[in-house]
Amino acid sequence: MFRFAIALTKQRQEASAQRWIAVALSIASSPLGGAALAQAVTVPGPESGAPKKMTQGVNQKKNRVATLPRSSRPDEALAQTANAFAATRDNAVSVAKNRTQRKVDPFVKFEGLREKGMWLSIPGPADTIDQDYGGFRSALAEVGIGYIGGTVNTFVTNQLPNAARSTIRDQLYSGQNPTFNTLNFLIVTYDLSRFGIPDGQIIVGAQQQYWTWKPGGPDRAGINTIAYYQTLFDGKLELKMGYLRNINEFTGTVVGGNAAVNVFGASSNILYQAGMSNNAAPTPALNLKYNFDERFYNRTSIQRSLSPDGQFAHITENPTGLDWSTANAGVLLLDETGYNSKAAPGLPETWLRAGAGFNTSSYADLQYPTQPRAKGNSIYYVAADRQLWQSDPQGSAARGIYAGFSVMYAPPDLNRVNQYYELRLYAKGLWDSRPRDQIALVATNTAWSNVAVDAAVAKGHLVHRDSTAISGTYTAHLAPGIYSSVGLTYINNPTSITYTRKTGHALNLLVSTSVFF
Structure with a gap:
């Protein structure tokens, strides 16, 4: 019975860790990128007595997990999300460059x-x-x-x-x-x-x-x-x-x-x-x-x-x-x-x-x-x-x-x-x-x-x-x-x-x- 309780506890910890990884990946793919990820890591969970409003924010980020590519390996999901982030970044750079070029010719x-x-x-x-x-x-x-x-x-x-x-x-x-x-x-x-x-x-x-x-x-x-x-x-x-x-x-x-x-x-x-x-x-x-x-x-x-x-x-x-x-x-x-x-x-x-x-x-x-x-x-x-x-x-x-x-x-x-x-x-x-x-x-x-x-x-x-x-x-x-x-x-x-x-x-x-x- 004692061994069963220990195994159950380990499964819950692994599931919790995987949920946090998914939340972090979801935040990383957002326009705020790494800054949002850093903030998400420090957000306390419901168990620590976090305010209800912050808990709702975390739950909303959890719902984004369904939009991520499915993968049995977290490192594959991380790579796919990094590629998406890079594409978003390159597009933003391209838009900024075009805006700059349009402003170059004052004549x-x-x-x-x-x-x-x-x-x-x-x-x-x-x-x-x-x-x-x-x-x-x-x-x-x-x-x-x-x-x-x-x-x-x-x-x-x-x-x-x-x-x-x-x-x-x-x-x-x-x-x-x-x-x-x-x-x-x-x-x-x-x-x-x-x-x-x-x-x-x-x-x-x-x-x-x-x-x-x-x-x-x-x-x-x-x-x-x-x-x-x-x-x-x-x-x-x-x-x-x-x-x-x-x-x-x-x-x-x-x-x-x-x-x-x-x-x-x-x-x-x-x-x-x-x-x-x-x-x-x-x-x-x-x-x-x-x-x-x-x-x-x-x-x-x-x-x-x-x-x-x-x-x-x-x-x-x-x-x-x-x-x-x-x-x-x-x-x-x-x-x-x-x-x-x-x-x-x-x-x-x-x-x-x-x-x-x-x-x-x-x-x-x-x-x-x-x-x-x-x-x-x-x-x-x-x-x-x-x-x-x-x-x-x-x-x-x-x-x-x-x-x-x-x-x-x-x-x-x-x-x-x-x-x-x-x-x-x-x-x-x-x-x-x-x-x-x-x-x-x-x-x-x-x-x-x-x-x-x-x-x-x-x-x-x-x-x-x-x-x-x-x-x-x-x-x-x-x-x-x-x-x-x-x-x-x-x-x-x-x-x-x-x-x-x-x-x-x-x-x-x-x-x-x-x-x-």
């Missing part, structure tokens, strides 16, 4: 205040020298105002000894003599979406430029845009009108699409002679862009043309840019159809576009310059850019190596530049240590109008029928808002159609600094 609130409707990318507030110093940008954003300003300073000089140096007045091309230019601008936007206008925005900008070689400019101070933008039909249709710079809305002429990167082909010459407006020469226009989906689009413009006598004549006549028109200028109709797929992890960036323009301005006929002016000029182009390799697909998919080409054509009887061809190979953020730097290698060929060439031959001039250039440029991101470009360009026949025996080729050194605020 996301300014995105809606950047100028809309352009293919050209101007650095945003995070990439400026002032950023949000003293909360000034935030204070303006509170009332719907955004801004971006900048200064771009460029120096070009021919490194070959036979550059045929001349006086600045007789200079025939940029770099023949050391050539310097500065461009300074400020663009202010006002958010209209706060009044219920979808993506609504007013854009006002001013620009000042100075050139030592005046035909490259000329000097001016005036507007570079006064525009209104909004979307319709849930973003399917984009409307932009006012004094616009269509060189930033059509075609895609800047290698890499970044305004901070000073790599320009000569394609702008053929576009300017066709009448397309630009930063130095904005003109009244109405632009409509229809988005078939997130990638396919069609963009149309009705624009007041630049002067048919060229950009220099246009700016000389209308330096402020506020005049409605210039002499002999008509209407330029533009249309571009394209496919634009932005870079994403595992999805390379692709931009294909083709367009045409028809101009009603009165152009001088190159074949019959003494005859009345002719109307009906036109331009046609096709261009493509494709990302070949992504250097950081998960972190920044746009980084990598790209290739592209452009082909443009204009009738030879009204345009001195008849054909233009460009091949480009460039890299964005090739190295992890330099994620915002860009390297570009560009080859171009500009074919002159055979009508204009033949007319120059008839006058006894030395002529060439095309100009070929190869350039290499490295652009470094030195600090927020500060970029510097260094490049070399070899040009065979750097002048226009006529030349002298000493101006057959050039090797131009380019140094440029861009600062944004």
Whole structure:
């Protein structure tokens, strides 16, 4: 009988111990983890005279035992519960990490205040020298105002000894003599979406430029845009009108699409002679862009043309840019159809576009310059850019190596530049240590109008029928808002159609600094 009592007592003690282990495991699996377990171990049982309320708490924890995985071995239950606790902990860490990442970018609130409707990318507030110093940008954003300003300073000089140096007045091309230019601008936007206008925005900008070689400019101070933008039909249709710079809305002429990167082909010459407006020469226009989906689009413009006598004549006549028109200028109709797929992890960036323009301005006929002016000029182009390799697909998919080409054509009887061809190979953020730097290698060929060439031959001039250039440029991101470009360009026949025996080729050194605020 005595032995039976001892055995019964041992069984009760083992059962009690197992119940306490189950309670401890249940508490350990709760969100309070080890801290709750430590508290549970010190809770006195009913036998020790614990308060009724605490006893009820222990009984509730006992009821949780039914939810634990069944196991004949307490160590297996402990392992399973530890795994559950680890999973809960990892999930909590992941949630906290995501919350932290969402708080990292304080500049996301300014995105809606950047100028809309352009293919050209101007650095945003995070990439400026002032950023949000003293909360000034935030204070303006509170009332719907955004801004971006900048200064771009460029120096070009021919490194070959036979550059045929001349006086600045007789200079025939940029770099023949050391050539310097500065461009300074400020663009202010006002958010209209706060009044219920979808993506609504007013854009006002001013620009000042100075050139030592005046035909490259000329000097001016005036507007570079006064525009209104909004979307319709849930973003399917984009409307932009006012004094616009269509060189930033059509075609895609800047290698890499970044305004901070000073790599320009000569394609702008053929576009300017066709009448397309630009930063130095904005003109009244109405632009409509229809988005078939997130990638396919069609963009149309009705624009007041630049002067048919060229950009220099246009700016000389209308330096402020506020005049409605210039002499002999008509209407330029533009249309571009394209496919634009932005870079994403595992999805390379692709931009294909083709367009045409028809101009009603009165152009001088190159074949019959003494005859009345002719109307009906036109331009046609096709261009493509494709990302070949992504250097950081998960972190920044746009980084990598790209290739592209452009082909443009204009009738030879009204345009001195008849054909233009460009091949480009460039890299964005090739190295992890330099994620915002860009390297570009560009080859171009500009074919002159055979009508204009033949007319120059008839006058006894030395002529060439095309100009070929190869350039290499490295652009470094030195600090927020500060970029510097260094490049070399070899040009065979750097002048226009006529030349002298000493101006057959050039090797131009380019140094440029861009600062944004």
